[in-house]
Amino acid sequence: MSHEASTGPHGLTVGNLLNLPPTIDVETAGKAFGIGRTTAYQLARSGNFPCKVVRAGRSFRVVTADLRRVLGVEQPSCEQAPAA
Numbered sequence: 001m002s003h004e005a006s007t008g009p010h011g012l013t014v015g016n017l018l019n020l021p022p023t024i025d026v027e028t029a030g031k032a033f034g035i036g037r038t039t040a041y042q043l044a045r046s047g048n049f050p051c052k053v054v055r056a057g058r059s060f061r062v063v064t065a066d067l068r069r070v071l072g073v074e075q076p077s078c079e080q081a082p083a084a
Helices: 014-018 026-033 037-046 064-071
Strands: 023-025 053-056 059-063
Touching: 014 064, 023 026, 023 064, 026 037, 026 059, 026 064, 037 059, 059 064
Parallel strands: none
Antiparallel strands: 023 059, 053 059
16 A cells, blocks of 8 residues: 555645655644644644644744654655665
């Protein structure tokens, strides 16, 4: 089964999660958890978001590696090419 076929109930596939940049906005991370925008920001402000959130000035950024860890989505290991 491909990563793209593993669609979560909220529209983010495993492939989507693996292709995210190192940090993402709270709204996108909330979608991965099935949390709406308002609730996601409330949880981030109160320090209760389900994964690591970094405050950058007035904005919040979610650490993608921690998001994947909490959701149980592992980065595939790099396979070595066979020796010639």
